[in-house]
Amino acid sequence: MAKISIIEGEFEKSLSLQLTESIRAGFPSPAEDYLHESLDFNRDLIRNPQATFYGRVEGNSMIEAGINDGDIAVIDRAAEPQDGDIVVCYINNEFTIKYLDLTHRAEGYIELRPANKDFKPIRINADDDFEVWGVVVWTIKNWKRY
Amino acid sequence: MYGIVDCDNCYVSCERVFRPDLVGKPVVVLSNNDGCVVARSNEAKALGITAGIPYYQLAEKFPDQKIAVFSSNYELYGELTGRVVEIIKKEAPAYFRYSIDECFVKLNGIADLKPWGENLSKTIKQSVGIPVSIGIAPNKTLAKIASRFAKKYRGYRHCCVIDNEEKRRKALSLTGIEDIWGIGRRYTSRIVSSGIKTALDLAKMPESWVRSTFNNIVMLRTWRELNGDDCVPDEQMAAKKSICTSRSFNGMISDISQLRTHIDNYAARCAEKLRMQKTVATILGVFLNTNPFREDLPQYYNFLETRLITPSNSTITIVKTANALLEQLYRPGYRYKKAGVIVMGIAPDSPIQQDLFDTDAEMIAKMRRLDTVVDRINKVNGTETIVLCSQQYPSQNGTGKAEIFANAIKHDFKSANPTTRWSDIIRLK
Numbered sequence: 001m002a003k004i005s006i007i008e009g010e011f012e013k014s015l016s017l018q019l020t021e022s023i024r025a026g027f028p029s030p031a032e033d034y035l036h037e038s039l040d041f042n043r044d045l046i047r048n049p050q051a052t053f054y055g056r057v058e059g060n061s062m063i064e065a066g067i068n069d070g071d072i073a074v075i076d077r078a079a080e081p082q083d084g085d086i087v088v089c090y091i092n093n094e095f096t097i098k099y100l101d102l103t104h105r106a107e108g109y110i111e112l113r114p115a116n117k118d119f120k121p122i123r124i125n126a127d128d129d130f131e132v133w134g135v136v137v138w139t140i141k142n143w144k145r146y
Numbered sequence: 147m148y149g150i151v152d153c154d155n156c157y158v159s160c161e162r163v164f165r166p167d168l169v170g171k172p173v174v175v176l177s178n179n180d181g182c183v184v185a186r187s188n189e190a191k192a193l194g195i196t197a198g199i200p201y202y203q204l205a206e207k208f209p210d211q212k213i214a215v216f217s218s219n220y221e222l223y224g225e226l227t228g229r230v231v232e233i234i235k236k237e238a239p240a241y242f243r244y245s246i247d248e249c250f251v252k253l254n255g256i257a258d259l260k261p262w263g264e265n266l267s268k269t270i271k272q273s274v275g276i277p278v279s280i281g282i283a284p285n286k287t288l289a290k291i292a293s294r295f296a297k298k299y300r301g302y303r304h305c306c307v308i309d310n311e312e313k314r315r316k317a318l319s320l321t322g323i324e325d326i327w328g329i330g331r332r333y334t335s336r337i338v339s340s341g342i343k344t345a346l347d348l349a350k351m352p353e354s355w356v357r358s359t360f361n362n363i364v365m366l367r368t369w370r371e372l373n374g375d376d377c378v379p380d381e382q383m384a385a386k387k388s389i390c391t392s393r394s395f396n397g398m399i400s401d402i403s404q405l406r407t408h409i410d411n412y413a414a415r416c417a418e419k420l421r422m423q424k425t426v427a428t429i430l431g432v433f434l435n436t437n438p439f440r441e442d443l444p445q446y447y448n449f450l451e452t453r454l455i456t457p458s459n460s461t462i463t464i465v466k467t468a469n470a471l472l473e474q475l476y477r478p479g480y481r482y483k484k485a486g487v488i489v490m491g492i493a494p495d496s497p498i499q500q501d502l503f504d505t506d507a508e509m510i511a512k513m514r515r516l517d518t519v520v521d522r523i524n525k526v527n528g529t530e531t532i533v534l535c536s537q538q539y540p541s542q543n544g545t546g547k548a549e550i551f552a553n554a555i556k557h558d559f560k561s562a563n564p565t566t567r568w569s570d571i572i573r574l575k
């Protein structure tokens with residue numbers, strides 16, 4: 001699949017392009033041939049902007065995966081969920097974040113596994129009405145408040 | 147070939163994105179002020195809930211049903227349908243957004259239309275979570291008819307293509323006059339009363355009959371398109387020719403200062419919409435109505451319009467002008483039920499035709515900068531973070547002006563805004 005690098009709307013504003021500077025100065029800048037777009041998280045980390053949603057982690061069920069209470073998860077609905085992915089599912093009227101375990105698929109069930117010994121895996125049988133809502137592609141932690 | 151991509155029960159589908167448990171259950175969305183039902187899930191339609199039924203009648207008429215009820219949350223619907231349009235933009239050679247939940251596309255150069263449509267519908271469903279139906283045909287009128295079939299019958303897998311004479315005849319024979327795009331209620335009853343029942347019957351009438359009966363170019367185009375021609379101009383699907391913001395009030399209003407707050411909010415919304423589509427308006431109108439259902443009360447309806455000296459999209463200019471019109475319109479002693487602001491004569495934002503008598507270019511530039519800054523703040527921090535003082539409603543406890551428009555209207559069952567506000571993003575347990 002082609003990598004999508006054009007971000008629409010609000011995202012565009014965060015790109016800083018410095019292409020006109022050297023033209024106005026009159027002198028050719030030695031850096032001119034090396035100009036490159038600045039790094040941009042929205043552009044570089046988010047593959048499918050239209051399929052990307054954010055969620056805030058509550059509780060400690062994924063603590064051993066390094067996901068803590070208060071972290072922000074970046075969720076891609078277009079990504080195909082695979083065994084071992086961290087996914088978001090809607091179960092019992094709430095969204096839950098867990099590892100997706102497909103190893104028992106042949107036996108007729110799959111599991112949503114927490115990363116914390118105090119929590120039990122959630123078993124989903126083949127005939128249960130179940131859907132992966134999205135795949136977690138990044139988590140963001142805040143270390144210092146401004 | 148043309149296509150129309152239409153979000154199924156749009157507002158309901160948007161609510162279900164963050165409430166997957168409501169898939170397969172009756173769901174309705176209410177109008178502004180929670181007045182009446184404006185959107186229904188298929189399950190709600192199957193219960194017999196009709197469009198436009200007042201909210202208070204729901205519990206009376208369907209006492210034993212569990213119906214999920216939402217106040218309208220346009221912030222959410224706008225954001226999610228914006229995502230749908232972005233996906234369409236990537237997949238189609240050309241597109242025109244027609245309404246919040248419909249988008250026309252031109253499909254020149256795409257060979258296998260049916261798989262293209264099925265695939266687009268799948269991509270949108272997976273990426274955004276909203277089901278869409280796609281109708282494809284040689285013109286817009288037939289594409290609209292095709293989309294009805296895509297919506298109605300699962301076998302089409304969300305995409306119906308009318309691409310030969312046999313399919314066209316079959317589809318038209320199964321389509322009622324009231325379901326033809328571009329034929330309003332008045333014309334429908336006129337056509338039906340002349341004994342014409344289906345779209346096929348209408349298409350078979352001679353052109354001379356259409357000309358002499360209606361003497362209307364729009365009607366003639368519709369008739370031609372039913373017969374396979376492509377003649378509805380593209381502009382008809384592009385940017386809107388006028389923008390209207392209006393509301394029925396929660397209760398009735400006699401006091402001009404209360405009316406003014408409403409009018410100022412409608413005017414500010416019009417200005418914002420103009421700036422969003424990078425246009426300016428030349429004409430501004432305001433209307434004011436009493437309640438036609440209260441025959442026991444004195445009735446008053448009026449509409450006044452004025453030309454803006456310099457075409458504008460500035461909040462301050464448009465609010466001021468609307469206010470002046472309201473002063474002229476207002477008659478004391480009536481109880482008003484509805485008011486609205488309409489902007490017309492919409493043109494591209496630049497270059498604006500400068501009027502000889504309105505030479506304060508510096509002021510115009512200043513207003514423009516102000517609007518840009520305010521739009522930016524409201525975009526980042528949520529709508530109505532900054533409003534004009536005159537847009538604020540008195541606070542609930544009566545101390546001064548505090549409430550913004552969004553809080554002054556009734557919306558008891560409003561969902562969160564997980565795609566536009568950090569405070570509302572979904573919680574992951």
